[in-house]
Amino acid sequence: MGLSFARSVVCAARGGRFRGVRRILITGMSGTGKSTVVRELARRGHRVVDTDEDDWSVELPLPDGSGVEQLWWEDRMTALLAEDGEGTLFVSGCVANQGKFRDRFDAVVLLSVPEEVLLERIETRPTNPFGKDPAERERILRDLATVEPLLRRSASIEIMTDRPLREVVAAVEYVAGVPP
DSSP: OHHHHHHHHHHTSTTSSOOSOOEEEEEOSTTSSHHHHHHHHHHTTOEEEETTSTTSEEEEEOTTSSOEEEEEOHHHHHHHHHOOOSSOEEEEOOOTTGGGGGGGOSEEEEEEOOHHHHHHHHHHOSSOOTTOSHHHHHHHHHHHHHTHHHHHHHOSEEEEOSSOHHHHHHHHHHHTTOOO
16 A cells, blocks of 8 residues: 555656655655654665754744744755765755755655644654644644745645555655665
């Protein structure tokens, strides 16, 4: 079932099949499963970077004082994407300046999920406190309405993550040309 889902997802992708994919950005709103997908990709032996971890990004106050925005450290991301490592590199994240790096990725995978599933995941996830606060949930819903459509326009493919993890990861691997 996973492979047929992967093939159907890739067949529906903009531009059809992918070739020579070496760098993939996995993006999406908070709660769509980015970290879960990259952890599974790492478990399967792939090169991964979760930009929510370590020192890949910084949070800066928004000019209007309404909160913070997360930005990649541009020098670190530039160096990472210039590397010529073995296999496909999967980078996960959703930050305000990721568009500056769009042309350095061979494919952008947008992970998405229905709003009710997203809110339930955020409420129950033990690994990330973001979204537990009512103001953060409001921001997530606002971003879902305003930011996700922008991500969708720049994505090579969109994968719904309200399916079993093995199917979602199989679809992402299929984009990378990994044989089943």
